[in-house]
Amino acid sequence: MKKLKTVEYGKYGILFVVPFFLVFAVFQLYPLLYTFYNSMIYEAKNGRKTISEFGFGNFKNYVFGEMGGSEIWKALAVTAVLWILNFIPQLLLSLVLAAWFTDVKYKLKGTGAYKVIMYMPNIITAATIAVLFYAMFETNGPITQLLRNMGWVGKEGLLMTGWASLIIIAFIQFWMWYGNTMIVLCAGILGINPSLYEAAMVDGANSKQQFFKITLPLLKPILQYTMVTSAIGGLQMFDIPYLFNSGGPIVQVGNSAVNSTTTVMMLIRNYVATGNNQNMGRAASYSIVLFVVTMAVSLIFYKLTSDKQNDGR
Numbered sequence: 001m002k003k004l005k006t007v008e009y010g011k012y013g014i015l016f017v018v019p020f021f022l023v024f025a026v027f028q029l030y031p032l033l034y035t036f037y038n039s040m041i042y043e044a045k046n047g048r049k050t051i052s053e054f055g056f057g058n059f060k061n062y063v064f065g066e067m068g069g070s071e072i073w074k075a076l077a078v079t080a081v082l083w084i085l086n087f088i089p090q091l092l093l094s095l096v097l098a099a100w101f102t103d104v105k106y107k108l109k110g111t112g113a114y115k116v117i118m119y120m121p122n123i124i125t126a127a128t129i130a131v132l133f134y135a136m137f138e139t140n141g142p143i144t145q146l147l148r149n150m151g152w153v154g155k156e157g158l159l160m161t162g163w164a165s166l167i168i169i170a171f172i173q174f175w176m177w178y179g180n181t182m183i184v185l186c187a188g189i190l191g192i193n194p195s196l197y198e199a200a201m202v203d204g205a206n207s208k209q210q211f212f213k214i215t216l217p218l219l220k221p222i223l224q225y226t227m228v229t230s231a232i233g234g235l236q237m238f239d240i241p242y243l244f245n246s247g248g249p250i251v252q253v254g255n256s257a258v259n260s261t262t263t264v265m266m267l268i269r270n271y272v273a274t275g276n277n278q279n280m281g282r283a284a285s286y287s288i289v290l291f292v293v294t295m296a297v298s299l300i301f302y303k304l305t306s307d308k309q310n311d312g313r
Contacts, residue, residue: 035284042281058285071267072286076293079263082241083234085170090178091226098185099211104197115186119179130243133172160249162260169261172240181226188222189215224305231297235290238265264290
């Protein structure tokens, strides 16, 4: 009897995932390993990068030492504040809107149009938005003039105060990304079995009880994705602070002057750019610090949003 040929579908699956691993290795894994390598060997003397003995000298001098170690922690604090100020209201508003638009009880009309309108800021380029807000809030901008006429702002304007610049940049980030987060959460809610809500309504559960007892627990995987990706993007913030106010204004903190909106990525860029301040080892060591902090925050979010496994007892 002739033996039938069997098709091994597993090998086709491997062929489909190979391009991903190739792209990941070339554009992500290799740059990461090369950054670790640079942080161990490169130093800068008189504006030129020089190779030193392999070791942790850059971390000792620039991250934990007196040769500027405090600037990375100040920049990291600024980055964290900017991210927290925009992410917490962004997530809360997106959850409320997603639950509202997907509620089978209310069945709102025109939800598609509302979603498109709320998503529109995410389509506009960061450079355009930064220039727009800068024009509105500069010394002679329309919003600054209005606040000045009301007696709330002095002659210097809002952009010369650190807290105001922080809040404006955080609002820009919030305004750009809450629509995207809402769309993702809407997709997650629509993926929940409708029969669960029908059974809950039969049992007399109101919308609030359905949201906290059904929606939130089953939305954990989507929340996990949203929180981790937001942490990665937020801690690597660069374009809006740089284009809006170039990391300024300079404010006095204790005995040192600090750029009030300079993020870690902006600090890294300053030492990568060509010139007398170029220091590849310092920039690489700051990049490693950012990588470790981002990984730690992502793991915390992953742990908080992971379901507890039942051990069977």
